[in-house]
Amino acid sequence: MVKLYAPTGETNTLVFDLASRPGGLDGLNVWLLDNGKASAAELLEQVGNALASGHDTRVGGTHRKRVSGAGAGASALRRMAEEAGAVVNALADCGGCTSWSVHDAVELERAGVPTISVVADQFLELFATTATALGMPDLPRAVTPYPVAPDASDPERLGRRVTALMPDLIKGLTSPPGHR
């Protein structure tokens, strides 16, 4: 027999707990984290409206990332950690933006902010493996069919998409892991 090394590295051992969940939407101050991808702003606006209607929930602020393929940055994350009761994070629909969506969500969860990320189904595998690698295998996600970008110019289709997303999105914000 020939003995060979595997070309892999030392497996990382990152494990973090998700933030505790509020149990309900009422009274929640929700922030929107927009990574600037096409349709992200429109989708988040409709999500914000849906959260506010029928609940005593308000959108307390929006942070728009300058670059989708990079992190939100320490100061923006700190501000959300101080002010937001929960964050809706969109849109993970490409390689670099999915990676950094996961990164931002993990950072927010570690800072105690329940965060739900909207991810396109074609990039769910990357989202899931990256969330596991960064220590949060159960990182909440609401999955929507790819492609999302064309919906920027079709509010009705986007509305149907958001309606379909809302149950998972609300569960991700309010239910502890294992109860979804």
Add this chain to the structure above:
Amino acid sequence: MTTLELSPELDPTEAYLERGWGDGLPIVPPTVEVVDAYLAELDWDPQETLGAIPPSWDAATRRAVVVNAVMAGCRVEEIPLVAAAIEACQNPDFNLFTVQTTTSPVAPLLLYNGSYARALGMNAGAGAMGPGDRVSATVGRAVRFVLSNVGAAAPGKGDRATIGLPAKFSWCTREHEEASPWEPFHVAAGFGPDDDAVTVLGGHGMITVCDPGDVPPEQVMAALAGACIGVGTNLFFRPGGQVMLLLAPEHAQIIATEGWTRSDVQTAYFEQARQSVGQLRRSGYHPMRDWPEEYDALPDSATIPVVADPADVLVAIVGGPGRYSHVVPTHGASGRSSTIRVTL
């Protein structure tokens, strides 16, 4: 570290490809015997880590670097060049996370400076970007192996490039310092003339530029500028990145003979490599993407440069006789080049 026992009649290349390791070409089997001998010769601590590689975020230990370098066909003396490139990728500004996972076709271009790579015979002259030079071929391949095998960035999995890039097999060269009219690239970047250095740049491939003959520097620069102002490049919809000019020595001499410095080249490129706001708007790139808000008020006739500052035009001298230079566009504002000293 995980080991495998293979019966001698099994092909290691097939066995590794089945596990998702490799690039499709034959590998050199990284036997425990050879890897341990190389580690001893390098006097490296096998467990010391050079950093975590996304998207697995597993640690690239020195042993993992040697394993991947052996797989790629490196000789032991080439391995410090591989380790240095991996360390250079750790600079947060380089944004290895995006380089590894993005849907756009990004690979790290490796540019070496200094006497060590030259003494090893890394080609900087004719055909410097390959093929045929075993040093650059294996060093570049080894860096790719560390990135994909340690980082779990197999195409379609952790690496989500839509089409990919042949430069992901290997993209490595050396500055032709001997043929340059200016100080070496790494010296311009602040390192000493006796230092060995490596620069990594998240490039989107290369665009080739020739010139029509004996033309003044301005026209050489105009030709180079034209190469990267196409609408749809990441440089425009993610303003704030860098671009690298790989100047053929003859182009550099034409420019330098008129008294131009590297800084003059950077300024001229910054001034000429621009796109009209109107054309970007008409092509649909505004306001879809990551445009700065201050661009909103600009008239269609205004022009915006491919980079935010002349210093973001990186200039290196590469190649042999002839007048074909290359422009390396990058993936835009989400990443920057990183230059570090090679530790020997």
